[in-house]
Structure formats: C-alpha cells, structure tokens
Amino acid sequence: MGIDQSLLPATKDEAGIVTTRLDEIVRWGRKNSLWPLPFGTACCAIEFMGVVSSKFDISRFGAELVRFSPRQSDMILVAGTINYKLAPVLKRIYDQIAEPKYVISMGACACSGGFYDNYATVQGIDQIIPVDVFIPGCPPRPEAILHAIIKLQERIDKEPVARRGQPRRHEVVEKFKDN
Amino acid sequence: MTSKDTPRHDALVADLKARFGARVLDVDRSFDDCAVVVAKDALHDVLAFLKSERRFNFLMDIAGVDCANLPTYRERFELVYVLYSSPDDLRVRVEIPVSELDMKVPTATDLWKSANWAEREAFEMFGFDFVGHPCLKRLLTHHEFVGHPLRKDYPIMGGQWCTSTSDMTEELNEPR
Numbered sequence: 001m002g003i004d005q006s007l008l009p010a011t012k013d014e015a016g017i018v019t020t021r022l023d024e025i026v027r028w029g030r031k032n033s034l035w036p037l038p039f040g041t042a043c044c045a046i047e048f049m050g051v052v053s054s055k056f057d058i059s060r061f062g063a064e065l066v067r068f069s070p071r072q073s074d075m076i077l078v079a080g081t082i083n084y085k086l087a088p089v090l091k092r093i094y095d096q097i098a099e100p101k102y103v104i105s106m107g108a109c110a111c112s113g114g115f116y117d118n119y120a121t122v123q124g125i126d127q128i129i130p131v132d133v134f135i136p137g138c139p140p141r142p143e144a145i146l147h148a149i150i151k152l153q154e155r156i157d158k159e160p161v162a163r164r165g166q167p168r169r170h171e172v173v174e175k176f177k178d179n
Numbered sequence: 180m181t182s183k184d185t186p187r188h189d190a191l192v193a194d195l196k197a198r199f200g201a202r203v204l205d206v207d208r209s210f211d212d213c214a215v216v217v218a219k220d221a222l223h224d225v226l227a228f229l230k231s232e233r234r235f236n237f238l239m240d241i242a243g244v245d246c247a248n249l250p251t252y253r254e255r256f257e258l259v260y261v262l263y264s265s266p267d268d269l270r271v272r273v274e275i276p277v278s279e280l281d282m283k284v285p286t287a288t289d290l291w292k293s294a295n296w297a298e299r300e301a302f303e304m305f306g307f308d309f310v311g312h313p314c315l316k317r318l319l320t321h322h323e324f325v326g327h328p329l330r331k332d333y334p335i336m337g338g339q340w341c342t343s344t345s346d347m348t349e350e351l352n353e354p355r
Contacts, residue, residue: 085319085321085324087341089344118338119333119336122338
C-alpha cells in the first residue's frame, strides 16, 4: 500500500485517505486474518495448542481465531496421522471450506505417513487435498508452525487474488470429486 | 520360577482337565502365565465355565494369530482369549486353533459384552466368523475395505482408497 502524504489528515478531526490497489488490500486482509481449522488427530495437535497459547502466541500473525467449522475458516492445519478411514472425512471438510482456502500439512505423519508405513495410513495428505505448506518434524517445534504461517503469508502476498477456484491440482483430488 | 499365581493356576488347570478331558489340548506355563489350548468345539463351554464358576468376570481382549511361516503350528490361525478375574486377581489365556478352511467360531458376546468389539476386530483383521455375534462388521478399517490386513498374505502396504463416510447409526442404536 502506498500512502500519499498529501491525503493524510492535517488535524486530528479530519478523516484521512489511503490509496491502494484492490488486490493488494485483499491480499493484506487475507494474509493477516487466517482463521485456522485445526484438524488435529495426534500429538502434533498438542504442539498446536502451544502455538496458540501465550508463550508463542499465534495471534501475533493474525491466525489466533481457531474455528472448528469449515464454514468459518480459511486455513486447515492438518496435524497428525491421517488413515484411509479418515481420508474421505478430511476431503469432505476441505471441500466445505469456502474459497480462498489454504492447507498446512503439519508433521511427518500428515506430510508422508511418518513411520506408519502400512496398509492403514495415507502416505501424505497431498494425495487427497492440495497442500500449500509442509512442516517437517515429529512433532514440529512451535516456531516451525509460526514459520509455516509466515511462509503461507508470503505465498498469499505473491499469488493472484483470484488464484483459488482454478482446476484442482492433483489427480487424486479428481478421484474424490464426485463423492 | 514360581509366582504367587502358580498354585492357583495349577488348580485351575487340574479343574479344566478333569472337566474337559482330551478337549484340553495343551497347557503352556511359560513366564509364570497360564495359557490353556482347547479344541474349538469346547471353547464356549470352557469360557462359560471360567466365567460362571471361576469368577473370570473380565474379558480383556481377543487376539488373533496368523501362524503361517511359524516352525510349528496346529492350524493356520489361533484365537487367544485373555481373561481376568477381578475378585481373585488372576489371569488366564484360552487359545484355540482355527483352520483357515473353517473359520466359524462361537461368539462370546453372550458371556462378556466386551467381546463385541474384540470379535469385530478379530473378524476384520483375520476373517474369523463369529457365529451368533449381533453386529459382525468392520470396526477399525473402513467399511469399504476388502480383505483381512493382519493375515500374513495381505500386502503390508496394501492401503485402499475409500470414498464414503459413515454415520455410525447402527452402532449408536445397538442395545446396551
């Protein structure tokens, strides 16, 4: 945003004007009010609680308003093991989030199945939903989650405002489409 | 090595042998435990006897074993019932060999309610067919899952994509 000094109020009783571009202010709003939906299924969710709490304080990045309804959230934070029985549930919740929506995959299990290398565990949630940021670790440190949010904000800052809603990126998403 | 349970296990094994004779196939007393291998057709009688006359009021778990590739075994599968008596603080395992050609096993849900989910798990993981079970369907895997994943011939990485979600109304409406 550019601030034109000549349009700023001269006295405290005057209203001021800030000029900017529409897409810039939309991006500014999006990146600083990420309402997360914590999809916590394992110990990573405990680490997320630490990030939300006072010591690490996710609200410094505007993402403290945790919503447990996909209708009210912008960002789903998948924290924990996702097995094949849960996969359609996660997919359905992702579908219910309104655009624009973002996905953070937190921890080894969500990113790759972790050490659950077996018939029951999805080997990475990117097989079901498109992921914006992956966080490695088992579990990741709270700082890593904050880092992921900063990275996501950088990404939002660079992308076109109307990026979302374009054709889905992953073939497995197609498989679930008619469900 | 003996433990405080050894004399009581001795008495229990003697009881079972006196009552069920040759239908008690074997007794394993390793590690101060007591495991009684009985014939499949004696299973329900043995369990009922242990519950009603020896106060084993808690069925802790039912475990399946796929014995394929083991050096020695009676049948392809084995079922292990882990019992605990809270009044006597005593544990015992009852094991039966089960042929893969005849997976029918009498249910224990009429004796212990905890058998319900334990048998459903043994059913989905190994394919045991519990005759008389009120709701024998998959418990942990998805209802669209095909096969029995803890069998040794099931591929370990054989994940199956399932697409629907279940509302679990049947479980919620089960009589308690």
